[in-house]
Amino acid sequence: MFQSAKAEDSVIEADIVVYGGTSGGVAAAVQAARMGKRVVLVEPGKHLGGMTSGGLSAVDIGDPRSVGGIAREYFTRLVANYGKELNWGEAFSHGGKGGPATGGAYSIEPHVAEKVFDEMAAEAGVVVLREARLKSAVKNGARITELRMEDGRVVRGKMFIDTTYEGDLMAAAGVSYTVTREGNAKYGESYNGIFYTPQYKPRTGHLQPGTNGRVKGGQGVWDRDFPLDPYVVKGDPSSGLLPLISEGDPGTPGEPAPGIQAYCYRLCLTTEKSNMIPIAAPADYDPKRYELVGRFVEACIANGDEMDLRWFSKHDELPNHKWDFNTATFGGNLPGLSWAWPEASYAERDELAKELENYHRGLFHFLRTDPRVPEKVKADVARFGLPKDEFLDTGGWPHQVYVREGRRMVSDLVLTENHTFGREIAPKSVSLGSYGTDAHEIRRIVKDGVVAREGKIAGGRGGFGPYQIGYDAIVPKPDECGNLLVTFALSASHSAFASIRMEPPFMVTSQSAATAASIAIDAESSVQAVDYDLLKKQLLKDGQILESVEKSERRVKLGGIVIDDTEAAYTGEWVTSNAAGSMSGNSYHHDSGKERGEKSATFAYPIPSAGRYEIRLLYSSHENRASNAKVVLRFGNERHDVTQNQRLPSLVDGKPRSLGDFEIQQGKVLHLTLFNEGADGIVSVDGLQLVPVK
Numbered sequence: 001m002f003q004s005a006k007a008e009d010s011v012i013e014a015d016i017v018v019y020g021g022t023s024g025g026v027a028a029a030v031q032a033a034r035m036g037k038r039v040v041l042v043e044p045g046k047h048l049g050g051m052t053s054g055g056l057s058a059v060d061i062g063d064p065r066s067v068g069g070i071a072r073e074y075f076t077r078l079v080a081n082y083g084k085e086l087n088w089g090e091a092f093s094h095g096g097k098g099g100p101a102t103g104g105a106y107s108i109e110p111h112v113a114e115k116v117f118d119e120m121a122a123e124a125g126v127v128v129l130r131e132a133r134l135k136s137a138v139k140n141g142a143r144i145t146e147l148r149m150e151d152g153r154v155v156r157g158k159m160f161i162d163t164t165y166e167g168d169l170m171a172a173a174g175v176s177y178t179v180t181r182e183g184n185a186k187y188g189e190s191y192n193g194i195f196y197t198p199q200y201k202p203r204t205g206h207l208q209p210g211t212n213g214r215v216k217g218g219q220g221v222w223d224r225d226f227p228l229d230p231y232v233v234k235g236d237p238s239s240g241l242l243p244l245i246s247e248g249d250p251g252t253p254g255e256p257a258p259g260i261q262a263y264c265y266r267l268c269l270t271t272e273k274s275n276m277i278p279i280a281a282p283a284d285y286d287p288k289r290y291e292l293v294g295r296f297v298e299a300c301i302a303n304g305d306e307m308d309l310r311w312f313s314k315h316d317e318l319p320n321h322k323w324d325f326n327t328a329t330f331g332g333n334l335p336g337l338s339w340a341w342p343e344a345s346y347a348e349r350d351e352l353a354k355e356l357e358n359y360h361r362g363l364f365h366f367l368r369t370d371p372r373v374p375e376k377v378k379a380d381v382a383r384f385g386l387p388k389d390e391f392l393d394t395g396g397w398p399h400q401v402y403v404r405e406g407r408r409m410v411s412d413l414v415l416t417e418n419h420t421f422g423r424e425i426a427p428k429s430v431s432l433g434s435y436g437t438d439a440h441e442i443r444r445i446v447k448d449g450v451v452a453r454e455g456k457i458a459g460g461r462g463g464f465g466p467y468q469i470g471y472d473a474i475v476p477k478p479d480e481c482g483n484l485l486v487t488f489a490l491s492a493s494h495s496a497f498a499s500i501r502m503e504p505p506f507m508v509t510s511q512s513a514a515t516a517a518s519i520a521i522d523a524e525s526s527v528q529a530v531d532y533d534l535l536k537k538q539l540l541k542d543g544q545i546l547e548s549v550e551k552s553e554r555r556v557k558l559g560g561i562v563i564d565d566t567e568a569a570y571t572g573e574w575v576t577s578n579a580a581g582s583m584s585g586n587s588y589h590h591d592s593g594k595e596r597g598e599k600s601a602t603f604a605y606p607i608p609s610a611g612r613y614e615i616r617l618l619y620s621s622h623e624n625r626a627s628n629a630k631v632v633l634r635f636g637n638e639r640h641d642v643t644q645n646q647r648l649p650s651l652v653d654g655k656p657r658s659l660g661d662f663e664i665q666q667g668k669v670l671h672l673t674l675f676n677e678g679a680d681g682i683v684s685v686d687g688l689q690l691v692p693v694k
Contacts, residue, residue: 022050054400062434167489426470572599
């Protein structure tokens with residue numbers, strides 16, 4: 001039965017305390033309750049669901065096949081409110097106007113999303129504390145014993161899970177974290193630190209009918225750039241910078257730098273007049289604050305573009321005449337405000353949230369009234385207003401700021417681009433990430449005499465599929481805290497977090513954290529000492545997905561002798577990946593299709609007993625692979641040259657494709673070398689299998 005703790009309940013006891021009533025917080029609390037634990041979900045605000053019920057109605061889900069457990073259950077229940085079903089077995093494709101998308105979740109109204117979160121918490125018997133803002137965390141050695149709230153309430157527990165966007169409990173517990181960008185050199189990355197996307201290339205495409213807001217060539221109209229003058233008086237640096245442009249040196253790309261990506265509100269707006277509250281301008285509205293937007297309008301018009309509202313706020317259609325508004329090039333993002341937010345007090349965050357709201361309101365007023373704005377845009381803006389039936393206690397305005405990034409824990413495992421791009425595989429998987437590398441701008445600064453949006457990353461991950469989020473990235477260093485798990489503000493570099501930060505993997509990771517906390521209680525151990533084999537068994541039992549579909553489909557029972565690709569000796573630079581799945585271990589190697597004749601992989605294995613052996617060189621097949629990969633086998637005085645066509649399926653009748661069978665004497669060392677010399681595609685190696693021939 002659903003319980004709501006009251007302020008007069010001054011001391012509350014639990015097995016597991018979840019701090020942060022976000023989407024991940026609900027998933028963690030429900031899982032803990034289902035495992036028979038007394039659980040308290042502590043929410044600093046009034047509402048459950050975080051961004052998923054706070055305006056982020058067009059959820060970025062990545063690959064639906066990577067989402068399982070309570071997250072899949074939640075989204076399935078959510079769209080069932082509209083009589084729809086989600087196809088979780090297919091890769092993502094956008095569902096079009098208000099459609100659910102293949103495996104996606106585009107049919108969300110915020111109040112319906114919140115209702116489902118509330119229902120799931122109630123059904124599990126979760127105790128929920130609302131408007132309970134953390135004042136301090138009390139520790140005994142390396143263990144948290146209780147949380148003290150600003151209103152005097154105390155919550156005691158055996159295990160604690162931080163599911164806030166900011167990492168508030170983690171910080172209160174004295175766990176190491178960062179709020180800066182590490183720089184590329186620290187972890188061997190390419191997109192970290194100061195970053196500039198190549199900008200100001202000629203934009204000649206115009207908005208086309210039926211392109212969902214994209215111009216020719218795939219360029220999003222909500223993400224277009226022009227070389228805008230940054231000065232109050234155009235061309236005159238002595239006149240000072242326009243509002244919202246940062247002072248200082250633009251810096252050297254790749255160098256460490258402060259700052260995290262910009263925040264905004266994800267607005268739910270309606271075109272239904274009977275359900276509409278007008279978007280009022282703020283009391284302190286000043287059109288000069290939006291001069292940069294005005295200059296963007298001028299540049300678009302000069303480029304011959306026919307503009308509409310989508311140029312300023314990307315928006316996706318929802319049921320019942322509603323739309324989910326996201327930010328655009330110079331839309332609702334407010335760079336700089338995010339820098340102070342993570343370490344600000346709750347009262348200070350209230351002020352920052354109001355500042356952000358006023359900026360949004362002022363932007364809509366500017367687009368309705370500024371003489372430079374085309375009449376079509378003004379008419380488009382006039383169609384929308386706040387819905388009366390959403391966010392009832394805030395007048396239709398979302399209750400949640402889109403905190404895209406806050407504190408990030410620094411633990412023994414730091415997830416980096418090397419993991420999200422598949423160059424390394426995180427051990428002890430507890431969830432999968434699958435979204436692209438997506439970071440909003442961190443500064444608007446003057447570079448080469450024009451405005452540049454520094455820190456913005458909008459790209460993929462080199463074609464790599466879903467990647468593993470490792471357990472050691474959600475637990476602190478053992479000497480810092482032994483009974484805390486952190487699921488959003490987890491241990492990751494800034495550029496890796498740009499992919500990890502999406503709501504579905506957050507929910508999955510949080511459910512896994514609750515499972516680990518329950519196991520730790522039963523074993524009377526620290527979270528760092530949890531038996532991963534036991535954890536994995538429970539996660540799979542609960543429908544979690546811990547490896548990519550492609551990888552799991554390639555799993556075969558390998559008999560005989562198997563030597564993993566990690567045991568080979570390599571010359572040249574090979575890449576580790578699991579994008580196509582692995583038959584042996586967690587990954588395979590490939591040569592990237594580069595440096596022909598300079599790369600090789602060699603296995604050396606002493607034959608334990610004389611006999612005839614079938615030799616199978618494991619590989620990942622794909623149409624971009626080499627059809628003529630050169631393989632040389634040596635044992636004793638014998639040499640055999642073989643060509644392997646890696647475009648062919650790597651399995652034949654459920655078994656790895658064979659290179660042939662060979663008579664080998666006991667004590668002989670089999671040397672198998674794979675070369676990329678003369679290869680007509682990418683050369684890959686996943687391992688070596690020797691099967692005795694009877």
